[in-house]
Structures are given as C-alpha cells and as structure tokens.
Amino acid sequence: MAAAAPSSSAAAGPGPVAELPRQQAMSSLGQGRPTSPQELLPLLISKAARSNPTRRALIAQIANGPLTQQQLQLEHNKESITRTVVQRVKEHINRLLGDKGLEDIITVSTELTSLDLLLELAHFIENSGEWAGWKPIVRVARHKERVERLPIELVSADVEGVGSREVFDSRCEALRQLSIIGRHLGMTLERPSERRNIGEERLDGHRLTIRPLENLPARHAFRDGFDPANPVCEYRGDDFASICDAVLNWIRFGGSEVASHFVFQYNDPAGYARVRDLANQQPPVWNCRTISTSHQAAGFSLRVIVLHGDQPKHMFQAHIDIYSNPHNTQARLYTTEPPVVGVGAGRFPQTVGAARQVMGAGDAQLVFGGLLVP
CATH class of the missing domain: 3.30.530 (Alpha-D-Glucose-1,6-Bisphosphate; Chain A, domain 4)
Known part of the structure; x- marks a missing residue:
C-alpha cells in the first residue's frame, strides 16, 4: 500500500489535532475502509460526538488547520468548511432521531449552528436510550399547550441546559431524555452539585429523589413494575411509579x-x-x-x-x-x-x-x- 501523504495538520501542533487526516491522506486508509472525504467525514463526526478530545481536535483543525490544495482550488474557506461540517452533523443527528422513532417529536432548529453544541447534542441523543415513554407525554403536552408545536425544535439553550457529559451519563435514561426536552414541557431539571448524591435532582426547584429497587420495601406497590431506565421516584412528597409518571402528573x-x-x-x-x-x-x-x-x-x-x-x-x-x-x-x-x-x-x-x-x-x-x- 502506498504511503499516505504527509498530513499538514501536523503544522497545527502535536496532540490529537495532528492525528486528524488531511483530505489527500484519506484515499490511502486501506482496502475495505472509507477511501474518500465523503465516506470518512460521517465516521469522524460520529467519533467526535463520542469523544471530547476528538471533538476538540476536529474543531481546532477546522479553525486553525491550513487549507489543502484541493480546497483552495475549489475556493473553499473556513466558513464554507464549517457550514459543510455543521450540515453533516445535523444529518447525523437526524439519523439518530430517526433510529429512535423521534422524527415527529424532536428536530434540530436551524438556529442551532454551533459545531461544538451540535456534537454535544449528537452524544446526548445517541446515549439517551429508548424514548417510548416520552412520546405520548409530549403529545399530551402539546394538547395542553405546554409545547408550542411538534416536532420540538432544539436550540442552543436546550443543549446547554443538559449540563456536562458527566452529569448526563450518570443519569438514568428517563432523566437523560427529560434533560433534553424539559424546557419545552415547562420544567427545569438540574443537579444542585455534581458532588452530591446522583440519586437527587431538582425538578422545577423541588427535590426529585430516585428510589432504587433495593431501597423499596418488599410489599411496595411499585416494586413489581420497577424499571431501572425509568425508576420509581419521590417528588413533592408523593411516590410515583416512574419519572414519566411524575411528569405526566404535573403536565x-x-x-x-x-x-x-x-x-x-x-x-x-x-x-x-x-x-x-x-x-x-x-x-x-x-x-x-x-x-x-x-x-x-x-x-x-x-x-x-x-x-x-x-x-x-x-x-x-x-x-x-x-x-x-x-x-x-x-x-x-x-x-x-x-x-x-x-x-x-x-x-x-x-x-x-x-x-x-x-x-x-x-x-x-x-x-x-x-x-x-x-
């Protein structure tokens, strides 16, 4: 196999940025692997959504890396390249939403153009779990005029409101999903401090406490139907069969x-x-x-x-x-x-x-x- 052309990303300095392939090098990745920028970019986007170092490297490469000869010939610039990558990230998110059956529930606003936030959102959606419990609740919220329209359009504030990846990843699936759409239901979800018990949250300013199965008495009414992805919780003094139950009760x-x-x-x-x-x-x-x-x-x-x-x-x-x-x-x-x-x-x-x-x-x-x- 012919040696890959030297990557000019090395000029951007050592570390992850230097490891991002230049377009001339993409054709030499080996038989059976992506051989063009069009094939490689989705894989790079997927990896950048999963990995903070790769995400930072991709953004730095776009912002600071030199243009290739081909890009110069096509009269590309940093802005056009950024727009292209942003569009491809949105396409990646749309595929994730489609895989989860959320096309009529969630979409990405045209106003959300931050590559950094879009890659964060891709991570959140990919790792949000199964949404079956929220789809009917969102439709109820629409009839109650809590949701302005469907599908919900996610904007920068929605992504920023989720919090850090560490907080997101530590939550159960139902709370991950609520953290993404909660603003549109008129509910705020926050963890007072990342150092506090991960079983305690604040929903609309009121304590929401997750009740693990091992903490439920043997004859507890909600023990038989317990779902770790959507667990029993205590909210505003009442025990609810699940987090979705608590939200439906209040909307x-x-x-x-x-x-x-x-x-x-x-x-x-x-x-x-x-x-x-x-x-x-x-x-x-x-x-x-x-x-x-x-x-x-x-x-x-x-x-x-x-x-x-x-x-x-x-x-x-x-x-x-x-x-x-x-x-x-x-x-x-x-x-x-x-x-x-x-x-x-x-x-x-x-x-x-x-x-x-x-x-x-x-x-x-x-x-x-x-x-x-x-």
Whole structure:
C-alpha cells in the first residue's frame, strides 16, 4: 500500500489535532475502509460526538488547520468548511432521531449552528436510550399547550441546559431524555452539585429523589413494575411509579371538566372495589398505557389515565383522574375538546364517545354513575 501523504495538520501542533487526516491522506486508509472525504467525514463526526478530545481536535483543525490544495482550488474557506461540517452533523443527528422513532417529536432548529453544541447534542441523543415513554407525554403536552408545536425544535439553550457529559451519563435514561426536552414541557431539571448524591435532582426547584429497587420495601406497590431506565421516584412528597409518571402528573392540568363522580365504600362496596382496582392495577388499564400513578401516606393514591390525545392525529386530549382512599373514590374526566351547546357532559360529545369506547359501557356507568350519556 502506498504511503499516505504527509498530513499538514501536523503544522497545527502535536496532540490529537495532528492525528486528524488531511483530505489527500484519506484515499490511502486501506482496502475495505472509507477511501474518500465523503465516506470518512460521517465516521469522524460520529467519533467526535463520542469523544471530547476528538471533538476538540476536529474543531481546532477546522479553525486553525491550513487549507489543502484541493480546497483552495475549489475556493473553499473556513466558513464554507464549517457550514459543510455543521450540515453533516445535523444529518447525523437526524439519523439518530430517526433510529429512535423521534422524527415527529424532536428536530434540530436551524438556529442551532454551533459545531461544538451540535456534537454535544449528537452524544446526548445517541446515549439517551429508548424514548417510548416520552412520546405520548409530549403529545399530551402539546394538547395542553405546554409545547408550542411538534416536532420540538432544539436550540442552543436546550443543549446547554443538559449540563456536562458527566452529569448526563450518570443519569438514568428517563432523566437523560427529560434533560433534553424539559424546557419545552415547562420544567427545569438540574443537579444542585455534581458532588452530591446522583440519586437527587431538582425538578422545577423541588427535590426529585430516585428510589432504587433495593431501597423499596418488599410489599411496595411499585416494586413489581420497577424499571431501572425509568425508576420509581419521590417528588413533592408523593411516590410515583416512574419519572414519566411524575411528569405526566404535573403536565395534565388544563382543559374543561366533563364529569365528576364519587363512589363510597359504605353504600356501594362492589363499585368502590372496582374503582380501587382500576386505580391500582398494573398498566395497561382499558388498554391505555399513558398512565401516571402516585401514592401518598395512609392509603391515598392518584391515578391519571389518558384516554385520548397521546397518539398522532388525535385532535383533542382527554384523561381521567381517579382519587382513591380507604373510604371512597372520586373520578374526574377532563378534556381539551371545545364545548358545544348542551348540558353537562353533553357539551363534549367527542370526549364522551371516546371515553365510553375506551372504558366500555359497564365501567363508564360504574365510574361515572350514568353521567356519560351518549
């Protein structure tokens, strides 16, 4: 194999910068390997996103390295090269978003042009884990007008708000994901100090404490469904089945109340038992999976069940809050559907129809006592 042409990046000084290949040298990387700048650049971008030294070296090479003869002949300059690399990094990020099924949830703003921040974002997205739990929550937030539009457009402040790679990498997947999109949900996530317990965060200024599986009592209600990627947490005095549960609980507010109904243990023990079961059974409930469950002391609990609005093309959002304690239950149905002329739940015909379809006529009657009249 012919020797590679000397890399003029050596003129930039010793260290990682000197190791970045010049374009003339790229064709001699060996059979079966990338042999052109077009093939090598994506690999270099991927490596720069994963490695801080390589990222710094790439940025320094673009800023300080001399132009090749070919670049001079093509009338390239530092600005045009930077624009090209920025565009290729964005393409790399878009591929990562596509691989995670996030095309309709997250995009990169055209205003985000910092190569340094884009490479950081590539690292964050690549190492963010599985997003299945957040997609429906983001759609709910859009219906609640917490999210201005979809897909969410990530800007410089979103990347900077994540914090250092060390903090990001030390978080569980659900917190990594929340750190990327939290600003658009109207929630701030921060760790008061990198030296503090990594199980403690601040969400909207309130302590959020991760509850590891080994710290949960043997009969804890959330032990069986524990997910280390989206773990049980304590937030604002309540225990939540997961971090996603905690966030859904706090973004659910807004819209109109359609119906509210109490069921008391002393006069309807069978109905009370059924609603308590709905409030505590492992998801899904009525085949609904966008659910928040929280427990307080003395047997008090709250379950939020999203009936509609967590999937693409849904035009409104509807959910049920079930408050439960050892004596009674209360169910409340809320919607973002605009009301029409009518009385009671009849002002929201689409919501009533969706609720009866999801719950079934029997549970709709039991939970809401005949208030959801079709």
